[in-house]
Amino acid sequence: MKHDSKERYGSVSKTFHWLMAALIGWQLLKFGDRIAEGEHWVGETLVPWHVSIGTLLLVMIVLRLVWVMTQRHQRPAQDPATARLVKAGHGxxxxxxxxxxxxxxxVMLGGGYGLTAFGLEIFAKGDEIAWAATIGSLHSPLAWALTVLIIGHIGMALTHHFVHRDDTLKRML
Ligand code: HEM
Ligand code: HEM
Known part of the structure; x- marks a missing residue:
């Protein structure tokens, strides 16, 4: 089933969820630049895709949010006791x-580096832009916050599956 239902997520939501989870995992390897200044296999092979994959993720999240809006009345039901908390966490x-x-x-525009994704120039190199660099300085703290959230999210999914033994994980598989 393409669409979501009260019982489970449909194929479109599942594809978005797992493809983006994998690409976000890839993006978080950027933390590896902190080890030996990125001079290792991960830093030299996977991390150079950071800007291209990040730009792709921007397109994907916009499409995903539009999809979520169309499905909002037919998504899997949450336990009423924790529904608000789950909604806030997913939000x-x-x-x-x-x-x-x-x-x-x-970060890129603020530093005057321009933006090129998969070899396609979106913004040309130019002058540094101070206000953009200021907003860009939030990128790293947000990456840490998102990492904590993701760990909590995976922890909750596994708790549902192995401790409560309910269908929460299965409906996303
Ligand atoms: C979902 C998307 C993204 C995730 C999860 C992500 C994650 C990260 C992480 C974990 C770091 C390392 C931070 C640190 O060591 O403190 C980082 C740094 C960086 N990212 Fe991203 N990123 C994403 C998208 C992008 C995009 C689209 C761009 C550029 C167009 C970009 C440009 C950079 C740059 C230039 C750095 C190094 C400078 C800095 O640490 O502020 N990232 N990112
Ligand atoms: C091993 C990694 C992951 C597992 C096991 C996992 C598991 C799950 C499960 C079981 C659900 C359904 C929850 C429910 O119905 O209440 C879900 C939903 C969700 N997950 Fe994950 N997840 C993972 C990674 C991620 C990552 C990396 C992100 C984004 C940063 C993410 C974002 C979401 C969001 C936003 C939802 C809400 C449903 C939707 O609209 O897609 N997940 N996840």
């Missing part, structure tokens, strides 16, 4: 997925 994950690429792009 923060969505906010993180939107703010990471936006602030990342601000």
């Amino acid at each position: 923060l994950l969505f906010a993180g997925m939107l703010l990471m690429p936006l602030t990342g792009i601000m």
Whole structure:
């Protein structure tokens, strides 16, 4: 089923969720630049895709949010006791997925580096832009905050599956 239902997420939501989870995992490897200044296999092979994949993630999150809006009346039901907390948690994950690429792009424009994704020039190199660099300085703290959120999110998914033994994880698989 393409669409979500009260029982489970549909194929479109699942594809967005797992493809983006994998690409975000890839993006977080950028923390590896803190080890030996990125002079290792991960830093030299996977991390150079950071700007291209980040830009792709911006397109994906916009499409995903539009999809979520169309599905909002037919998504899996949450336990009423924790529904608000779950909504807030997922909301923060969505906010993180939107703010990471936006602030990342601000790092590039603020530094005057321009923006090129997959070899395609989107913004040419230019002068430094102080206000953009200021917004860009939020990129790293947001990356740490998103990492904590993701760890909590995965922890909750595994708790549902192995401790409560309910269908929360299965409906996203
Ligand atoms: C979901 C998307 C993204 C995630 C999860 C992400 C994650 C990260 C992480 C974890 C770091 C390392 C921060 C640190 O060591 O403190 C980083 C740094 C960086 N990212 Fe991203 N990023 C994303 C998108 C982007 C985009 C779209 C761009 C540019 C267009 C970008 C440009 C940069 C740059 C230039 C740095 C190094 C400068 C800095 O640390 O402020 N990122 N990012
Ligand atoms: C191993 C990694 C992950 C696991 C096991 C996992 C598991 C799940 C599960 C079971 C749900 C359904 C929860 C429910 O119905 O209440 C869910 C939903 C969700 N997950 Fe994850 N997740 C993972 C990674 C991520 C990552 C990296 C992000 C984004 C940064 C993310 C963002 C979301 C969001 C926003 C939802 C709400 C439903 C939607 O609209 O897609 N997840 N996840």
